[in-house]
Amino acid sequence: MTILTKPQVAHVEAHLAHAGLPDGLSGELLDHLCCAIEQEIDKGSTFDAALSETLQNWPIRHLQKLHRDVRFTTKTKPMLYRISAAAALLAGIAFLSPLPWPAEADHVKTLPIELATTVNDFLFEPPTASPIAGVDMKNNLSSGFGMRTHPYFKRKVFHKGIDLKAPTGTPVMATADGQVIFAGDDGDYGISVRILHEDGYVTVYHHLHDHTVQKGDQLLLGQTIGAVGSTGLSTGPHLHYEVRKDDVPMDPLALLD
Amino acid sequence: MPSKVLVAASTKPLVLSVLSHGKNYGYRIIKEIEALSGGALQWTDAMLYPVLKRMEKEALITAHWVVTENGRKRKYYEITEEGKAQLQQDRQEWLSVNRIFAQLWAPNTDLSLIKD
Structure with a gap:
């Protein structure tokens, strides 16, 4: 039975380091990947071939999704118990x-x-990412979820999403894998995109400057869908972002850690 | 390949069952299941770790690190008393369902109770 040498393990370690996982998970996956490589070598593969195949099966994107899955499945939110x-x-x-x-x-x-x-369905990923790359949702809110005075009509209304501060032209991203169900001008909401995700989640992006996706497009998490703008009834450049679960708006921040 | 929902429902009892035979680690747990099912049940590797983490949080299993002979760290999982109780219950449930199917699928099964 093959056992990888320290320098060989270091190759795998270097790959994992790119994913920026917490130590525990990273250590566990290091052992897993090494086991997988050792098994390939036992079957007659060279180390280089086994390494390259295993790393191809575990791209950084998958490792990071796994990390999000771990975080998500260990959160005790009622919605998990579906x-x-x-x-x-x-x-x-x-x-x-x-x-x-x-x-x-x-x-x-x-x-x-x-x-x-x-029963806990761990095979899907809810929209937990920020729609603006590198922008932490909590610290860049200009208006939160819930009752508020409408900036345009100046009366109390329920705010079905959150407003994020960002300059015009800032790229907006899909916050989970899904399919575009609307992309275009949505009247008062300006240029908008709506994405249907697994498990009854829909995310909504309003007041965009433009949209770069079309209805029917299949999107991956992190894919650019358009840019921040101030179209529709808006008093300045910002992103209105909504998460709906089975058509009920929910606070996007509630999905965060 | 079993459907997604069946995989979702069976994963925890399967992990508990594997661990009831003794402590084990992620890669081996996956391989044991693959071997036992004759390759019919292949979990995507990445799927197991969130489940293990959750089960650890639910105190069904505990984990500890062991340094193997070649100096590599390996995380071993062990079933707890709570895990054993849960497995016992899961076992009854799966057996019950199994029994119903066995009766329904037996040749000449007479569904006399719904005949009228």
């Missing part, structure tokens, strides 16, 4: 089945709800 189709199916079987439960299974009648609340 009833999956599997649980619903089990519930259906358990409650509607005309067949009696086997006698020895009497004590497990709590099955459906228990299972429903422990």
Whole structure:
């Protein structure tokens, strides 16, 4: 069985260092990648070939997504406990089945709800990133989520998103993978983009200077969709950013750590 | 390849089951499952780590670092008493579902209770 030498491990370590992961996760993945390389060598590969294949399977982008997944799945937000189709199916079987439960299974009648609340779908990523590269949402708010005095109409209205300060022309990015469902002029909201993500999330970007994506485009997290502007009913350059879950607006900051 | 929802529902019980045979580390856990399923169940490697982290937080498993012979650090996971209790419950649940399917799929199954 192959065991990588220290200099060989250093190659893998250098790759991981680019991802900027916390020590614990980085150390664990280092062992994982080394194991994968060792296995390839055992199967007859050279170190160089095995290294290159393994690193290709683990690009920086994947490593960083993994890090976000770890952070997200360890947060105890109620939205994490989503009833999956599997649980619903089990519930259906358990409650509607005309067949009696086997006698020895009497004590497990709590099955459906228990299972429903422990199922945790880790295969998708909610929109947790900032829509403006390098701009921390919390520290660049010009207007937060919730009730506020409207800057244009000067009366109290519910603000369905957040306003981020940024100069005209600053690139705006998709905050998770998804598909563009609207791109164009949206009246009072100015030039807008709406993106549909997995799991019922939609993100909305208003008052853009322009948009560089079209309806139907498939986007990756971090892809530029347009630039900050002041189109529509706006009093100055800023980005209005909204996150909706199943059509209900939520505070984008609530998705952050 | 099982559907996404089935993978989501079965991952935790599978990890607990592997760890009930003794402590183990990420790469090996993935390989054990792959081997046991004859390759039918292949988790994407990256998927396991968020799950392990979450299970650690839920106190179903504990983790500790071990330095292997060649000086590499390896994170081993171990099932806790809480994890064992959870596995026992999961086991009952999966067996129950399994039993229902077995009855429904048996030839000549008579669904007499819904006949009228």
